[in-house]
Amino acid sequence: MLELRGVSYRYPGAARPSIEGISLAIASGEVVGLTGANDAGKSTLCLVAAGLAPASIGGELTGDVLVDGASVRALRPNELAGHAGIVFQDPGTQRSGVTGSVFEEVAFGPVNLGWPVAESVAATRQALRALGIEDLAERHPARLSGGQAHLVAIASILAMRPGVLILDEPTAQLDPEATGQVIGALKAIVAGGTSILIAEHRTDVLAILCTRVATLKGGRVVADGPTVRMLADAAPADGAPQ
Amino acid sequence: MAQAQRSLAPEDVELLARLAPAAPTAYHRLNPLTKATAAAGVTLAAIVLGGYVVPVALLIGVVLPSAAAAGVLRRVARLSLAASAPILVSVVLVSVFTRAGTTVLFEIGPFDATLEGVDFAARITLRLVVVAMALVLFGLTTDPRSLVADLERRGVAPRLTFAIAAALEAVPAMVERTRAVAAAQRARGLDTEGSVGARLRGIRPLAGPVVLSAFAEVEERSLALEARGFGRPGHREPLWTPTDSPGQRAARWFVVAGVAAALAAVLVAQAAGVLAGLP
Numbered sequence: 001m002l003e004l005r006g007v008s009y010r011y012p013g014a015a016r017p018s019i020e021g022i023s024l025a026i027a028s029g030e031v032v033g034l035t036g037a038n039d040a041g042k043s044t045l046c047l048v049a050a051g052l053a054p055a056s057i058g059g060e061l062t063g064d065v066l067v068d069g070a071s072v073r074a075l076r077p078n079e080l081a082g083h084a085g086i087v088f089q090d091p092g093t094q095r096s097g098v099t100g101s102v103f104e105e106v107a108f109g110p111v112n113l114g115w116p117v118a119e120s121v122a123a124t125r126q127a128l129r130a131l132g133i134e135d136l137a138e139r140h141p142a143r144l145s146g147g148q149a150h151l152v153a154i155a156s157i158l159a160m161r162p163g164v165l166i167l168d169e170p171t172a173q174l175d176p177e178a179t180g181q182v183i184g185a186l187k188a189i190v191a192g193g194t195s196i197l198i199a200e201h202r203t204d205v206l207a208i209l210c211t212r213v214a215t216l217k218g219g220r221v222v223a224d225g226p227t228v229r230m231l232a233d234a235a236p237a238d239g240a241p242q
Numbered sequence: 243m244a245q246a247q248r249s250l251a252p253e254d255v256e257l258l259a260r261l262a263p264a265a266p267t268a269y270h271r272l273n274p275l276t277k278a279t280a281a282a283g284v285t286l287a288a289i290v291l292g293g294y295v296v297p298v299a300l301l302i303g304v305v306l307p308s309a310a311a312a313g314v315l316r317r318v319a320r321l322s323l324a325a326s327a328p329i330l331v332s333v334v335l336v337s338v339f340t341r342a343g344t345t346v347l348f349e350i351g352p353f354d355a356t357l358e359g360v361d362f363a364a365r366i367t368l369r370l371v372v373v374a375m376a377l378v379l380f381g382l383t384t385d386p387r388s389l390v391a392d393l394e395r396r397g398v399a400p401r402l403t404f405a406i407a408a409a410l411e412a413v414p415a416m417v418e419r420t421r422a423v424a425a426a427q428r429a430r431g432l433d434t435e436g437s438v439g440a441r442l443r444g445i446r447p448l449a450g451p452v453v454l455s456a457f458a459e460v461e462e463r464s465l466a467l468e469a470r471g472f473g474r475p476g477h478r479e480p481l482w483t484p485t486d487s488p489g490q491r492a493a494r495w496f497v498v499a500g501v502a503a504a505l506a507a508v509l510v511a512q513a514a515g516v517l518a519g520l521p
Contacts, residue, residue: 047465056468057461081471094466098407100387101261107481112400112471117479121254138260156470 002026002049002084002164002195006063009048014059018044019219022063026164026195031186033206033227034199036216042199043089045216046168049197050086051077068163082113084164085157089172091149094156095141102144102152103128103137109160120159127159130192131185147178151185158189165189167198171205183208203231262482263385269312273486274389275396276494280304281380283497288372290508297368305375314382321382322374330367337363388484395483404472416452423451 003025010017019041026032034042047053051072054061065072067084075083088094099105106127110120128134131151136144141152150170157165167186171179179202186209190196200206206213206227213230215223223230250258265271284304288297309318341363343356390407394400427447433440467473 050469052465052468056465076473077468078471078474081469081474086466086469088462088466090462093462096467096470096472097463098387098390098404100263100385103257104261104481109470111478111480112474114474114476114478117258117481118250118254120479120481121250121258125254137257160471 001028001066001068002166002197003066004045004049004063005066007045007048007065008062009044009053010060011044011053012058017060017219019048019216022221024197024214024221024224026197028163028195029190029193030212031190031196031198031210033210033213034197034216035201035203035206035213035230040216041219042216043168044219046086046166046197046199049164050084050166051075051080052086078112081109081162082160083162084166085109085160085162086166087150087153087157087168087170089169091146091153094153095149099141101137102133102139102141105141105152106155106159109156113160123159123161124155127155130158130188131155132181132188145178147174147181150174150178150182154182154185154189158194162194164195164197167196167200169199169201171200171202179205207231258482262484263388267312267383269308270383271485272383273484273490274384274392275486276490277380277384278389279494279497280308281376283501284376285373286501287504288369288376290505292365292369294365294368297372301368301372301375305372305379309375309379312379312383314379317382318375318379322371322378325378326370326374330370333366333370334363337366391480391482392484392486394478394480400472400478419455420448420452423448423455427451 004022007022008017008020022045024032034045036042044053047057048061049065051065051067053059055072055077061073067075067080070083072080072084096105096108099108103124107120107124110123115123125134128137131154133148133151133155136148136152141149144152150173154165154167154170170182170186174182183205186196186198190209196209198206198209210227212225213227214221215230223233269277284300288300291297305318306315309315338355338359339350339353341356341359343354343358345357346354347357347360348355386407390403393406394403427444432444432447
């Protein structure tokens with residue numbers, strides 16, 4: 001479970017906070033979508049929720065972020081890794097760059113967490129299976145299609161068995177087929193009880209995955225409610241497709 | 243992790259064996275530290291002991307048989323000569339024509355080629371070729387991932403081994419990035435394949451985006467690593483590690499002891515002025 005209590009965050013050197021007064025709770029097995037224009041604060045909120053801001057990049061945080069009931073302030077990012085995992089928009093930058101196969105890439109997290117080899121292998125196999133990419137296990141992680149690379153990036157986080165998965169625009173660079181693969185994989189993950197916070201522009205993706213959607217504007221949550229109502233409210237009056 | 247201890251299933255053992263870098267010959271299968279020790283030992287011995295006898299003995303007795311056993315003799319010869327050729331040419335020219343000597347072999351303009359200069363150039367060439375071949379042999383038979391995994395297993399800090407691995411793996415990534423930037427700049431009219439002048443003018447518009455994008459990637463990449471537990475201190479259990487054996491450990495210590503003894507002997511001999519007359 002993930003809970004943000006009155007969270008504001010200002011980047012180092014910035015004059016004003018990028019997100020302000022955000023309160024949001026995501027229960028186990030719930031999928032909450034974040035929408036908003038570019039620069040609304042979605043990616044910043046993802047970094048804060050994952051405990052990376054301010055711990056890794058500095059800046060100033062007020063309010064509190066609780067993961068499974070524990071404040072992220074008390075934990076270093078690497079200690080949070082097994083509790084809240086974040087998948088970035090570009091899977092290329094998420095790749096460790098030091099592994100020779102998808103299996104090793106997905107196992108990179110569990111190995112870092114100091115798990116015994118047998119546990120790392122079991123968690124890696126489980127993550128690959130959950131995302132339906134077992135057949136990629138022995139492929140080189142740098143030689144994958146965009147959709148495959150995204151699935152591997154998600155599997156890399158999932159292998160650490162986090163209770164909360166945070167995704168920053170996971171389908172932004174994907175074609176419809178790859179988007180379908182990612183959506184299918186995320187639905188399977190949610191069925192396993194993982195909570196998901198997903199920043200996403202595409203309303204069709206939010207409609208399929210999310211139970212609730214929060215809209216950010218200028219770093220503040222301006223609307224929060226069930227997906228159907230939120231997307232209906234956000235739909236253009238002329239009915240133009242999103 | 244509060245989970246019951248598991249053991250690896252036979253299919254897991256097979257998979258992990260396949261994930262380890264390919265090792266087609268017995269020489270490839272040697273522990274990376276053994277190969278590194280051999281390369282370092284040959285390098286140090288060739289440089290410090292010098293002359294003709296030691297480098298030739300190392301070449302015939304160690305480097306060439308090892309390269310042949312690894313099936314890379316031709317590649318080792320080709321790559322090491324290509325790598326050392328620019329240095330060799332300059333060393334030979336400078337040594338042959340500028341080194342003082344009493345026996346003049348021939349003259350080119352104001353320059354005398356002396357026997358002493360040729361002798362010096364031959365010694366240097368021999369040393370360089372032996373060193374280059376030993377290092378190229380190590381490079382061709384050792385996967386960087388094996389070296390890094392072995393170093394980590396021996397207690398070297400994960401941050402250091404990651405830096406080594408990332409640096410080695412970064413070269414192809416940088417080449418790929420440069421290709422992408424070059425294609426993008428060509429699409430905007432930059433001439434990157436014309437005359438030498440045009441190519442030189444094209445360096446700045448290429449280098450800028452390549453370097454800047456690499457810097458931009460560093461922050462997100464370091465965040466991603468943190469999110470995957472990379473900064474966690476403490477013991478790690480890698481999925482696979484290169485094999486080692488008591489025999490190899492003994493061989494490494496033998497090489498270290500041999501090189502140390504040779505170094506000591508050289509220092510003592512130099513102090514006593516004994517080496518002056520040796521070939």
